[in-house]
Amino acid sequence: MATTLEKIKEGLDRSQPWMPNLFRVERIRKETYDTFTFDLETSDGAGCAFQPGQFNMLYIYGVGEVPISISGDPKNSRTLVHTIRAVGTVTKNMRQLKRGDLVGVRGPFGRPWPVEDAKGHDVIIVAGGIGLAPLRPVIYHLLAHREQYGKIILHYGARTPDDILFRQELETWRARFDFDVQVTVDRSTGSWQGNVGVVTLLIPKATFDPLQTIAMVCGPEIMMRFTVLELLKRDLTEENIFLSGERNMKCGIGHCGHCQFGHLFVCNDGPVFRYSDTADLFKKREI
Amino acid sequence: MNNSAKNDYPPGLIRADDLEHLLKALGAGGFRIQAPVIRDQSIVIDEIKSAGELPAGWTDEQNRGHYRIKRRSDNAYFGYVVGPYSWKKFLFPPSTAILEAKRTGNGFQVSAAAETVSPTAFFGIRPCDLRALQILDRVLIGSEYRDPIYQKRREQILIVAVNCTEPGGNCFCTSMESGPGAAEGYDIVLTEMIDAGQHNFLAQAGTERGNLILQQVPSEKATSDALKSAAEAVQMAARKISKKIDTADIKEMLYANAEHPRWEDVAKQCLSCANCTLVCPTCFCANIDDYTDLTGETATRVRRWDSCFTLDHSYIHGGSIRSSVRARYRQWLTHKLAAWHDQFGSSGCVGCGRCITWCPSGIDITEEVAAIRSGTVKAKAI
Structure with a gap:
């Protein structure tokens, strides 16, 4: 596992892990009614290198700190992009930030998606809801190195058409001949003409070489459980x-104890896990 | 923090009346002294200046959910075991500022929370609690990220350990191999001996700085008889310990029993009050809260002890992962005795028995482990 899910060793000072680096909001845009994306940059333009799947602890002055996965292009280390659903005190305050406001950043933390392991393989990405955000850096990476991969498939499920993230980008990707993009919604509204139903319904129809395929899955725990079942069936x-x-995360450095998942710390040992290493845990309730 | 024990320092015999000189030598060496004292009917840890403040002549009676201090028939300085406080409160304080932010023009600046830490002697720390410090070292400064608050404090600590010669009713250090004698990690270790009107301490330095302190204390060369009786006192203590946990394959055993019906039983008795985690010398879960002053010009991030027994501990948007008491008790016990091995290379339990003593409903971790291991499901009266 160490060879495929290695973390990069930069960013935070390991002996001062509580000290955030300060980034400025360069751009903030609305994605859906409850989701937004902001671009963060340092004043010296140095930014911060990261790998697809990693996350940062984002702090806003006097309000608090939350773990948010990075949703931007790993090639552009100058800009940190985060896509956030405004559901709690900190994230709702983040939505009010404006260009030029400061955000404290600790990170990047966690083990990334196995984009190296996936070379020469077909790749199926299955995302549910905001789970598309931590997978977008993978998509950027795969498309930037398109020749190194076999088929690339994205199955994305949102609750309603209004919940679809990165809609324009999805439409652009969908127009490509070398990227199979399928989007479905749980409940159709208005003029939606696409798939209706849970995201797992798409998997039986996909074409890939099962013995040469890497799957990357992110979404609600229940969605991931059923996705795994469908993938195993394939x-x-x-x-x-x-x-x-x-899991709940308060520190990002394996010290606060909140993100334990069995013997694993999601912040350090994850957030990306190989299913074969964690199948027992995913099957247990309230673990 | 180089506490690795070297036993090539000659052991000395200090008369109990001369213990004061040891405290004076520590004071002269610039150390503040934290030691056992009596407060509010229990033996806690606080700063002392002289040996007269130690709970000489007192002992503690400990049982499931039961703690009382009582007079002893002798004047032993260390005739009791561990109380509700553990030494982690000095190194990993219940509440500490970890970051300060100040508002500037159109942004803010951050700085590490300023604090001065003075050299401190942990006087009278028991072998189980000393092991707990070594465990916390691995958790907080032993891996990739190092907690600067813990590190700074840890570097200022001098350890005067006291071997246990009289275990308490809830002690099971022998199961966790953390006592009753201290094996390593001390600057000085004392063994108290009261026999035939003689009241002495066998004193052994473990480090050069410990040796330099001991050289300032009147002592005589320890005879082989004295060495023998000190060793016997510790062996006797080990034999008096009645509680035990069978640690053979305990990790695999607990992992395999995540769905054991016993968790349901203990959940009926557990109040989910978090007492066990707060008295535990190794529990390290912490939350971080944010405060601003009234002007809004400064904001402080404060780390505060948390407990896996609270619903908030596992809260993510939509609800708590471990919503049942069953799951929370299972998390605590399985983490402490099993997952800790995977995470930090040792058990998280030192067998101090605090969680048994301070559980308001008298849950006994040793009994829970035995029940899960034996597979028997016993209905318990609450």
């Missing part, structure tokens, strides 16, 4: 399925 091996876990 003869993917447990070793080739990767999931991103979610």
Whole structure:
């Protein structure tokens, strides 16, 4: 596992892990009614290198700090892009930030998606809801190195058409001949002409070579559980399925104890896990 | 923090009346002294200046959910075991500022929270609690990220350990191999001996700085008889310990029993009050809260002890992962005795028995482990 899910060693000072680096909001845009994306940059333009799947602890002055995965292009280390659903005190305050406001950043933390392991393989990405955000850096990476991969498939499920993230980008990707993009909604509204139903319904229809396919899955825990079942039905091996876990996180450095998932700390040992290493845990309730 | 024990320092015998000189030598060495004292009917840890403040002549009676201090028939300085406080409160304080932010023109600046830490002697720390410090070292400064608050404080600590010669009713250090004698990690270790009107301490330095302190204390060369009786006192203590946890394959055993019906049983008795985690010398879960002053010009991030027994501990948007008491008790016990091995290379339990003593409903971790291991499901009276 160490060879495929290595963390990069830069960013935070390891002996001062509580000290954030300060970034400025360069751009903030609305994605959906409850979701927004902001671009963060340092004043010296140095930015911060990261790998697809990693997250940062984002602090706003006097309000608090939350773990948010990076949703931008790993090639552009100058700009940190985060896509955030405004559901709590900190994230609702973040939505009010304006260009030029400061955000404290600690990170990047966590083990990334196995984009190296996936070379020469077909890749199926299955995302549910905001789970598309931590997978977008993978998509950027795969498309930037398109020749190194076989088929690339994205299955994305949102609750309603209004919940679809990165809609324009999805439409652009969908127009490509070398990227199979399928979007579905749980409930159709208005003029929606696309798929209706849970995201797992798309998997039986996909074409890929099951023995040469890497799956990367991120979404609500229940969605990931059923996605794994569908992928196993399609003869993917447990070793080739990767999931991103979610737990309460207060520190990002394995010190606060909140993100434990069995013997694992989601912040340090995850958030990306190989399913074969964690299958027992994913099957237990309230673990 | 180089506390690795070297036993090539000659052991000395200090008369109990001369213990004061040891405290004076520590004071002269610039150390503040934290030691056991009596407060509010229990033996806690606080700053002392002289040996007269130690709970000489007192002992503690400990049982499931039961703690009382009582007079002893002798004047032993250390005739009790561990109280509700553990030494982690000095190194990993219950509440500490970890970051300060100040508002500037159109932004803010951050700085590490300023604090002065003075050299401190942990006087009278027991072997189990000393092991707990070594465990916390691995958790907070032993991996990739190092907690600067813990590190700074840890570097200022001098350890005067006291071997246990009289275990308490809830002690099981022998199971966790953390006592009753201290094996390593001390600057000085004392063994108290009261016999036939003689009241002495066998004193052994573990480090050069410990040796330099001891050289300032009147002592005589320890005879082989004295060495023998000190060793016997510790062995006797080990034999008096009645509680035990069978640690053979305990990690695999607990992982395999995540759905054991016993968790349901203990959840009926557990109040989810978090007492066990607060008295535990190794529990390290912490939350971070944000405060601003009234003017809004400064904001402070404060780290505060948390507990896996609270619903908030596992809260993510939509609800708590461990919403049942069953899952929370299972998390605590399985983490402490099993997952800790995977995470930090040792058990998280030192067998101090605090969680048994301070549980208001008298849950006994040793009994829970035994029940899960034996597979028997016993209905318990609450």
